[in-house]
Amino acid sequence: MFDNLLPPLNEHNLPYPDTIHPIVVHFVIAMVLFAFFCDVVGYFTRNSKLYEVSWWNMFVATVSIFIAIIFGQIEAGLAIAYDAVEPVLNLHTIIGWSLSGIVAALTGWRYVIRSKDPEVLPMSYLGMGVILTGIVFFQVYLGDKLVWVYGLHTTEIVQAAKEGLL
Template sequence: MLALQLNSENLPYPDPIHPIIVHFVIAMVLFSFFCDVVGYFAHNVRLLEVGFWNMFVAAIAIFVAIIFGQLEAGLANIYPAVQPTLNFHTVMGWSLGAMVAAITAWRFVIRDRLLRSKRDRNPLKLSPAYLGVATFLVCLVLLQVYLGSKLFWVYGLHVEPVVEAMRQGISP
């Protein structure tokens, strides 16, 4: 049987991959929201197109982030104080994945209507309902950022000194 060689951060690869992908997703969702809001008020179809493509890429990348998050959470040294925050972060991650996918699908329908109306010289814009749901999504993303930051900066998941202390039997 092959045993995984874990490094000083308790990972089989040099650095945690989950935060790298997650920061990409966060940027894409926030930039999509920014483009949609500015495009809505400026009646700029090009910005709405940029907003759509950012959300589309974020919808794909969020599931890659979730997969690496699950893998890295499974390799982390979990102690009792971490468990509630990690559980909430995990549930929120899967929920955000579903929400981003659903909002992207909704945005695809809106984009299709925008493209058709553009051909008819009757430009349509985003609905206020979509912008309201996107605002709620941004708030949930910011909550998820807080939870992830807490797991790293407060609880020290995959932080070398914490991993080393736990290997020596010292519990945080």
């Protein structure tokens, strides 16, 4: 009934030329990791200007992570998730949503810290930065696995699935 309202899917099983989620999410990854780097360097060199750089990176990353999740959900829904890929895709989805909350919470905390004294950063915040970095690296591993091992949205996997080979 509504089939004529939806755009046709291409050889990647997407309604647009290629995946958008990886583009946006790599932006988020870079901003979060760079923010942590600036915090660490700022802490040890006592250069509080780096805290400002970190704050803005986290702020933009917080907005961007939700855009990444929207495209991730769309692309996960359009992916041909055969049995072997489902556990990894589900874990990647759960951690992605969790990261959005963690990044938003840390950005909120950072806002409070910045409002009180922009030249001080507590060690507990840096500790959370270490934990966040570890979760981000694990999430990158899962995303890489979805593409490079399971081939989601690659033309070969889409074609194999359409031919009933998966």
